[in-house]
Amino acid sequence: MTVLVLLDHADTGELRATAPELVALARTLGDPVEGVWVGAAPLPAQLPSGLSRVHRVAVAHDEHLAAVVSEAVAAVVDATAASAVLLAATFENKDVAARLGALHGAGVVTDADAVSLELGHVVAGKTVLAGTWTTRVEVVAPLAAVLVKAGAAEAAAPDGVPTVVEHTVAPSYVGGLVEVVERTERAGTGRPDLASAQTVIVGGRGTQGDFGPLEELADVLGAAIGATRVATDEGWIAREAQVGQTGVTVSPRLYIGAGVSGAVHHRGGMQAAGTIVAVNDDPDAPIFEIADYGVVGDLFTVLPQVTAELRRLRG
Amino acid sequence: MRIVVAVKHVPDIQAERGLGPDGRMVRDGGDGTLNEVDENAVEAALVVAEAAGDAEVIALTMGPDDAVDAARRALQMGAHRAVHVLDEAAAGSDALGTAHVLAAAVQRIAQDGPVDLVVTGMAATDGLTSLVPAALAAELGMASLTLAVDITVAGGRVTVRRELDHADETLRAALPALVSVSDRANEARYPNFAGIMAARTKPVTVWSLADLGVDPGSVGSAGARTRILSAAPRPAREDRVLVTDTGDAGVKLAAYLVEHKLA
Numbered sequence: 001m002t003v004l005v006l007l008d009h010a011d012t013g014e015l016r017a018t019a020p021e022l023v024a025l026a027r028t029l030g031d032p033v034e035g036v037w038v039g040a041a042p043l044p045a046q047l048p049s050g051l052s053r054v055h056r057v058a059v060a061h062d063e064h065l066a067a068v069v070s071e072a073v074a075a076v077v078d079a080t081a082a083s084a085v086l087l088a089a090t091f092e093n094k095d096v097a098a099r100l101g102a103l104h105g106a107g108v109v110t111d112a113d114a115v116s117l118e119l120g121h122v123v124a125g126k127t128v129l130a131g132t133w134t135t136r137v138e139v140v141a142p143l144a145a146v147l148v149k150a151g152a153a154e155a156a157a158p159d160g161v162p163t164v165v166e167h168t169v170a171p172s173y174v175g176g177l178v179e180v181v182e183r184t185e186r187a188g189t190g191r192p193d194l195a196s197a198q199t200v201i202v203g204g205r206g207t208q209g210d211f212g213p214l215e216e217l218a219d220v221l222g223a224a225i226g227a228t229r230v231a232t233d234e235g236w237i238a239r240e241a242q243v244g245q246t247g248v249t250v251s252p253r254l255y256i257g258a259g260v261s262g263a264v265h266h267r268g269g270m271q272a273a274g275t276i277v278a279v280n281d282d283p284d285a286p287i288f289e290i291a292d293y294g295v296v297g298d299l300f301t302v303l304p305q306v307t308a309e310l311r312r313l314r315g
Numbered sequence: 316m317r318i319v320v321a322v323k324h325v326p327d328i329q330a331e332r333g334l335g336p337d338g339r340m341v342r343d344g345g346d347g348t349l350n351e352v353d354e355n356a357v358e359a360a361l362v363v364a365e366a367a368g369d370a371e372v373i374a375l376t377m378g379p380d381d382a383v384d385a386a387r388r389a390l391q392m393g394a395h396r397a398v399h400v401l402d403e404a405a406a407g408s409d410a411l412g413t414a415h416v417l418a419a420a421v422q423r424i425a426q427d428g429p430v431d432l433v434v435t436g437m438a439a440t441d442g443l444t445s446l447v448p449a450a451l452a453a454e455l456g457m458a459s460l461t462l463a464v465d466i467t468v469a470g471g472r473v474t475v476r477r478e479l480d481h482a483d484e485t486l487r488a489a490l491p492a493l494v495s496v497s498d499r500a501n502e503a504r505y506p507n508f509a510g511i512m513a514a515r516t517k518p519v520t521v522w523s524l525a526d527l528g529v530d531p532g533s534v535g536s537a538g539a540r541t542r543i544l545s546a547a548p549r550p551a552r553e554d555r556v557l558v559t560d561t562g563d564a565g566v567k568l569a570a571y572l573v574e575h576k577l578a
Contacts, residue, residue: 305565
């Protein structure tokens with residue numbers, strides 16, 4: 001069974017952190033595993049090991065549009081008779097997968113944290129209802145498109161670039177419907193990607209806009225920094241740091257909420273975390289209902305003490 | 316200008332939510348509500364309509380009897396009329412089945428006059444797949460501009476700004492087009508008394524799948540391309556600790572993190 005992996009990348013050609021995880025996961029699902037590279041960005045010198053081939057698809061319209069990417073992926077599906085496509089679970093890729101479903105008959109599962117092959121069918125595991133239920137979902141269509149959450153598998157090690165197969169997708173009606181007037185890619189923050197980080201520290205209202213103690217602890221833990229809706233609305237931190245149902249969904253090994261009350265919208269984006277730590281001076285904060293380790297206290301005292309103690313323990 | 320805004324009735328996220336033995340959302344809890352970000356979609360539709368002047372906003376929903384409450388809320392906010400697709404055969408539709416039915420309903424609405432804009436929320440708080448907007452646009456052959464945080468309609472074109480994980484974008488398309496709206500797009504208005512009273516007499520059209528010419532076998536549980544094999548509540552977190560800081564809580568927390576190999 002041929003499994004395709006959409007290789008998300010920056011305009012510079014730099015591979016997104018999720019791509020090597022998807023390749024590793026795809027290897028457990030079928031053989032061969034082949035990559036799909038959409039657009040004109042240069043292929044990196046190394047790609048995740050385990051790819052038999054890479055399909056580079058030249059497109060006639062803006063390669064950032066979901067309609068264009070889905071046409072490119074569909075062309076490779078047709079060329080390879082692939083049975084499954086794995087995509088990173090970003091909002092852009094959800095649009096891509098939705099179009100593969102609506103126009104190419106794919107069965108789609110979003111936000112999977114596991115994928116396996118059972119009796120010839122792709123089965124995905126996912127948590128639903130704000131991380132409170134776990135489900136296993138079988139794709140009964142001949143083509144499965146599975147959007148996989150960051151951290152679902154150990155990343156495949158880098159390797160050389162395998163055989164590259166060139167494809168060209170002709171201009172299409174839908175591909176030309178939307179014009180990208182402006183697009184600005186943001187540079188990285190120097191921290192791990194929020195969606196895929198193993199440790200996430202989130203600041204809420206209780207920070208009063210001072211993320212300094214969170215930043216220092218993040219330096220020690222190698223953590224990503226996130227925020228609640230309140231903190232982004234206040235302009236204390238960039239919008240893309242928002243963790244929650246309409247922001248980034250995180251499921252790190254360790255979540256630390258500092259001054260986070262734990263509103264239901266926020267819980268929906270983090271409740272699947274492995275271990276939840278909360279520091280809040282309000283003993284009635286709802287986040288304590290789901291915290292594995294809760295500290296009722298002042299984050300401006302407690303966090304620096306954690307940072308100092310961890311530094312001390314590490315000598 | 317005619318605008319269709321798709322709205323969904325979902326279990327209240329503040330209430331206890333669960334899945335039935337068939338893996339489907341339990342929808343008879345009685346504490347359903349209009350999906351929150353759909354309020355932003357209705358607001359966006361109303362703002363565009365108000366700017367355009369002579370415009371009609373049609374709220375479209377699909378689901379069991381209760382689902383009409385979502386459309387009713389849109390009417391209270393200011394939508395002019397509503398369409399409710401009500402058919403037992405549509406129950407158990409996955410996101411793609413839902414999009415297929417909604418597309419048929421939009422096309423049916425368009426038989427009475429062209430639809431210029433379709434507006435949806437970016438996600439529903441029950442399934443959270445975010446698949447319906449793009450699938451609906453694909454079915455309709457419309458331009459798809461999703462995750463909008465800012466929407467402008469002028470000169471027969473719609474322009475949206477959106478903020479993605481790695482980039483900010485401005486997209487533009489000629490109408491007709493579909494826009495999905497983020498909860499950051501606007502502050503949804505709260506229905507006032509006059510709006511609530513007016514909504515009581517606004518028409519709600521009920522259509523079956525047959526009315527829409529949709530093959531019942533292509534949607535609902537029968538047509539779903541995904542099947543839930545198992546669903547279980549996650550086990551409760553065990554060995555939970557709650558301490559009140561008396562001066563050394565940071566030291567204890569650091570020890571906890573090290574002990575559990577988290578630091």
